[in-house]
Amino acid sequence: MASKGWGDINQAGQWAIAPQFSAAGSFSEGLGAVKRDGKSGFIHETGKLGI
16 A cells, blocks of 8 residues: 555554655654645644644
8 A cells, every 4th residue: 555645653663643744854842843735734743733
């Protein structure tokens, strides 16, 4: 199955956050920069989309 964008994989090698972003940065202090549908924001390590 082909990926539909960027997501995050946990230390066990499983998807912690399903691939859904056109761009994603590294996490810092619990937040990671992401881009989806032309909008930029931050996602928490739990997968909750924020700012």
